[in-house]
Amino acid sequence: MKPTVHDIARIAGVSLATVDRVLNGRPGVRGVTREKVEKAIASLGYVRDLAAANLAKGRTYRFTFILPSNDNSFMIGLGREVEAAMQRSPVERTRIDIVRVPAFDAPALVAALEAVGSAPPDGVALVAIDEPGVRAAVEKLAEAGIAVVTVVSDLSGSARHHYAGIDNIAAGRTAANLMGRFLSKVDGHVGVLAGSMMVRDHRERLEGFLSVLSEDFPQVAILPVMEARDDAAAAEALVRGALRRHVGLNGIYSLGAGNRGLIRALREVAPEKRPAVIAHELTHSTREALLDGTIDAVLNQDAGHEVRSAIRVLKAKADGLPVLAAQERIRIDIFLKDNLP
Amino acid sequence: MKPTVHDIARIAGVSLATVDRVLNGRPGVRGVTREKVEKAIASLGYVRDLAAANLAKGRTYRFTFILPSNDNSFMIGLGREVEAAMQRSPVERTRIDIVRVPAFDAPALVAALEAVGSAPPDGVALVAIDEPGVRAAVEKLAEAGIAVVTVVSDLSGSARHHYAGIDNIAAGRTAANLMGRFLSKVDGHVGVLAGSMMVRDHRERLEGFLSVLSEDFPQVAILPVMEARDDAAAAEALVRGALRRHVGLNGIYSLGAGNRGLIRALREVAPEKRPAVIAHELTHSTREALLDGTIDAVLNQDAGHEVRSAIRVLKAKADGLPVLAAQERIRIDIFLKDNLP
DNA sequence: ACATTTCTGATTTACGTACCTCAAGAATTA
DNA sequence: TAATTCTTGAGGTACGTAAATCAGAAATGT
Numbered sequence: 001m002k003p004t005v006h007d008i009a010r011i012a013g014v015s016l017a018t019v020d021r022v023l024n025g026r027p028g029v030r031g032v033t034r035e036k037v038e039k040a041i042a043s044l045g046y047v048r049d050l051a052a053a054n055l056a057k058g059r060t061y062r063f064t065f066i067l068p069s070n071d072n073s074f075m076i077g078l079g080r081e082v083e084a085a086m087q088r089s090p091v092e093r094t095r096i097d098i099v100r101v102p103a104f105d106a107p108a109l110v111a112a113l114e115a116v117g118s119a120p121p122d123g124v125a126l127v128a129i130d131e132p133g134v135r136a137a138v139e140k141l142a143e144a145g146i147a148v149v150t151v152v153s154d155l156s157g158s159a160r161h162h163y164a165g166i167d168n169i170a171a172g173r174t175a176a177n178l179m180g181r182f183l184s185k186v187d188g189h190v191g192v193l194a195g196s197m198m199v200r201d202h203r204e205r206l207e208g209f210l211s212v213l214s215e216d217f218p219q220v221a222i223l224p225v226m227e228a229r230d231d232a233a234a235a236e237a238l239v240r241g242a243l244r245r246h247v248g249l250n251g252i253y254s255l256g257a258g259n260r261g262l263i264r265a266l267r268e269v270a271p272e273k274r275p276a277v278i279a280h281e282l283t284h285s286t287r288e289a290l291l292d293g294t295i296d297a298v299l300n301q302d303a304g305h306e307v308r309s310a311i312r313v314l315k316a317k318a319d320g321l322p323v324l325a326a327q328e329r330i331r332i333d334i335f336l337k338d339n340l341p
Numbered sequence: 342m343k344p345t346v347h348d349i350a351r352i353a354g355v356s357l358a359t360v361d362r363v364l365n366g367r368p369g370v371r372g373v374t375r376e377k378v379e380k381a382i383a384s385l386g387y388v389r390d391l392a393a394a395n396l397a398k399g400r401t402y403r404f405t406f407i408l409p410s411n412d413n414s415f416m417i418g419l420g421r422e423v424e425a426a427m428q429r430s431p432v433e434r435t436r437i438d439i440v441r442v443p444a445f446d447a448p449a450l451v452a453a454l455e456a457v458g459s460a461p462p463d464g465v466a467l468v469a470i471d472e473p474g475v476r477a478a479v480e481k482l483a484e485a486g487i488a489v490v491t492v493v494s495d496l497s498g499s500a501r502h503h504y505a506g507i508d509n510i511a512a513g514r515t516a517a518n519l520m521g522r523f524l525s526k527v528d529g530h531v532g533v534l535a536g537s538m539m540v541r542d543h544r545e546r547l548e549g550f551l552s553v554l555s556e557d558f559p560q561v562a563i564l565p566v567m568e569a570r571d572d573a574a575a576a577e578a579l580v581r582g583a584l585r586r587h588v589g590l591n592g593i594y595s596l597g598a599g600n601r602g603l604i605r606a607l608r609e610v611a612p613e614k615r616p617a618v619i620a621h622e623l624t625h626s627t628r629e630a631l632l633d634g635t636i637d638a639v640l641n642q643d644a645g646h647e648v649r650s651a652i653r654v655l656k657a658k659a660d661g662l663p664v665l666a667a668q669e670r671i672r673i674d675i676f677l678k679d680n681l682p
Numbered sequence: 683a684c685a686t687t688t689c690t691g692a693t694t695t696a697c698g699t700a701c702c703t704c705a706a707g708a709a710t711t712a
Numbered sequence: 713t714a715a716t717t718c719t720t721g722a723g724g725t726a727c728g729t730a731a732a733t734c735a736g737a738a739a740t741g742t
Contacts, residue, residue, distance in 0.1 A: 051392035052728035173679035338514035393698035
């Protein structure tokens, strides 16, 4: 039988009320008595029954998700996953609020973080922008005892408790490794299509990509980075131009969004002349492109996993419980046309 | 506020006892009354508070894991993950028992399944052997209302409720896709190292591998399959022999266990002359081999995820709840040296 | 030794559900 | 009509914890 508070009281020779005071850090217990109780807790191996505790407290975890009001497939999907989690809320004793802020707008994000503080929830999840003001706002929340988790994009050196997202440097390195092998004995030019170098995840992907390519595949030449601001039309124009200018362009790494434009440009090229292409995020269009051979590999982060992981971690932090690191690691999915889900 | 049984009683104009009878399928309720209650439940959107229900019932879920007493790294790791779950048992209101059976021994597995029936748990998880006797035993358990989940290796066309493992055909296809690209313009010979063609997952991996290779990379010749019975020494001898006989051997797909032997044989070859190698399961030795370039890619199934998923599904089935398919999909991890966890 | 403050015990109610008993009413059968 | 069964209501206890009240006991200060 699992030990209960009653057992602790009996073993420690104190009353239930005292046990309760110790367990919940309430005042009014002498040091000696507190130690007696703690010894009993340890010797019994007592673990609080969270289900019963939450029932008694009538507790519902309140979490706020701050999401960029972006219109690319990935962010839309992320929003949908949060909404799906809201649907499950009553069952899971959680209440989730979504706050939308303009994309890439640090001041707006800071304002949203500060607004959250006025009616403080148990935890906050945000797609971070790597900027001092954001860091400060996050620190303030953490100091107020609110659990903070970054999703998709991290906030380095900040007080956030957890990051639910992929290692973007590793993603870039992986892309380079695949690209180098896909090109194989052929030395040629590789182009990189990015959203913006202002965004941390894009910078990191590029960093990882370039370092592995120069280390392990020095025969490959890299063209200047094309910045398309995650915009399909801009991407299309840039890629079309690059394909025309560089006949030896036999590899493209698209590390941002806006892949629809990339795909349109690629489809204008005869299949046997197409470069090896590696892109990010599995969406409707990248999936189609994988299947018809326009794209060779897609690196993906599972938005559903990120959201569910963020919620699990926020819950654990709110309860002061440890997190299962292995379970919460967000993996870099590599999709070829043969292992599509 | 979430609706409770009291709300149902009030709305339906019946007593709490009647609501309880309807909710728990107890007898003694007229059809008309039952309908009134069910209408109230639907209109309120009532969902039973599982935490409170389990508390009241004093319920602990009892699950039995039937695992092969295999000594390869993967199965040892799987066992460890189940043990880790047992550690968490008290918190999760579960009690997990492990039953070990000799590996690849269908009669022993059948006996274990039948023995389980004598003190029936709420659910059973097993590493299936694809055999009629096993299928029959599983069907008997399912008929007795016990949730059955296969782990790692599935039981096709059986009554099992769920399979927590990877799609092995897709894994083989993925390996072939990677292999074809790693070989690139070079046409040559590819060798396949398997454990045993008696095991379903190995057969399926081979099937997927061969079909993609012949479809998409017809210039690649495939040597006869080497069966090493998941034994390191046997694998070492077979691979060494193949490397000696076929100078043009520039690809090896190892779809079973016993990779230590494979790696030993490969290390005798000068690095620049080594074939492209794709293996299964990330273990200490395959990780080392990835890092030093002996192996190029490792396909992996995360044993921890499989175990946790199996438990979640067993719980859901025991409660008659739906499972989140997206969450329970076990993914084929592709590891290169750059995205190792 | 007194008042005062700080601890501690005993007891109670509550959370939402399960499950039990007892009694009374309704419907059915003999 | 009486006897019998079937339905339903009313009420209670339990699960393990939280949180509150109130009354004593112990420690502290004066």
